[in-house]
Amino acid sequence: MARLAGFAGGAVLTFSLSYLAVTSIRQRAARNSATLRECRDTLEALQKPPTIPENVRPYIARPSLVETLKDRWNDEVTGVWRWATGLDAVRIRESVEKGIGNVWGNLKDRS
Incomplete structure (x- = not known):
């Protein structure tokens, strides 16, 4: 064994x-x-x-200054819209209520 x-x-x-x-x-x-x-x-x-990078966004000639200004205006409006839709209304309301409450409390204490 x-x-x-x-x-x-x-x-x-x-x-x-x-x-x-x-x-x-x-x-x-x-x-x-x-x-x-x-x-x-x-x-x-x-x-x-070395490879030559391709131009991803080719240069586009603007027809006029007015068209360029229109495009910039539209970009700004779009940016403002995105900013406004990203706001938290409840948080803003609560901070405004708190600020008003602080002002009211200060006025009340002085009188």
Whole structure:
């Protein structure tokens, strides 16, 4: 029985050490592969000629100053609308009520 237990223990120890070694080798190989891939991509990017960026928004000539002013006016109106719709009316009302209450309390204390 002791020989069988010794053999089984040795087999388990040997197989677990070999499994850990193989797993470690695979992890190192994957890490090295990723590092080499990254280095290759960096070197290939350095060898490519620089690309000329495309003009995403081409220049559009304005027909007149009036049209430009109209566009700016519309942008300002849109901005004011976005600002006004983003306001919290309840918070503003409460702060105004608090301010009026403070003024009323100060007037009341003075008289």
